[in-house]
Amino acid sequence: MSSASKGKKHRLIKSFGFAFTGIRTAILSERNMKIHLCITIIVIFASIGLSISMIEWLFVILAIGGMLSLEMLNSAIERVVDLVTEEYHPLAKQGKDIAAGAVLIYAMMSVMIGLIIFLPKLFHLFF
């Protein structure tokens, strides 16, 4: 292997390392991430327990993955805004509020997906 491609591989491994550090930091420092992870575990167990279909799994995976990723992006935006200014600034407020709004939209979509998939199954189970 040439030293150029060795260097590229090393950089790639380092980037993965940074990404995993980011995930770890978000989980350890963000309360919302801990809540999302708890919900994720419950949803995965419910999905297995209720034997959801392949297509339903795809939607569940999209909802979970999208939610966790978006929550992390929101946290990243909050940190960058705090880095730029600790003073009150209307643009800082807009930046944080818009990012929070994006999370809220995806969370509502995820809840809708969850209701569509799980409600009929739970109804069948109990009635």
Ligand SMILES: Nc1ncnc2c1ncn2[C@@H]1O[C@H](COP(=O)(O)OP(=O)(O)OP(=O)(O)O)[C@@H](O)[C@H]1O
């Ligand atoms: N520098 C600032 N200038 C103006 N408004 C700000 C600023 N920092 C925060 N805010 C406002 O205060 C709200 C709360 O900010 P904060 O940084 O505590 O985020 P949060 O939404 O509470 O985050 P968390 O997810 O950590 O609970 C923001 O959504 C924004 O409306």
